[in-house]
Amino acid sequence: RRRRESLPNLSSSHWSDDEEEKxxxxxxxxxxxxxxxxxxxxxxxxxNPSVQKGPPLSLDWNYDPNHTIRPLEDYEVNRSQRRx
Numbered sequence: 001r002r003r004r005e006s007l008p009n010l011s012s013s014h015w016s017d018d019e020e021e022k023x024x025x026x027x028x029x030x031x032x033x034x035x036x037x038x039x040x041x042x043x044x045x046x047x048n049p050s051v052q053k054g055p056p057l058s059l060d061w062n063y064d065p066n067h068t069i070r071p072l073e074d075y076e077v078n079r080s081q082r083r084x
Contacts, residue, residue, distance in 0.1 A: 033072050036069070036070050036071075036072055036075040038067060038069075038070065039063045040063060041059040041060055041062070041063045042059070042060035042062055042063070043057050043058070043059065044058055044060040045057065
């Protein structure tokens, strides 16, 4: 049998301290990354019909098994600039 927790009465103009604390308490969620795994994939002929010049290219499913794992800070310092 499940126990139901009552919700505070939101129509009330004044909440008890306990109800107000429940409303204000939000879970803290954090995500962090420490390493980056870099894989090199082969390029293969793709199937994108909207390519306007040249053949469509896609990443192949296969990748070089000799991938590298580097600390995130090292990767950020040494990575090449993003293409736009």
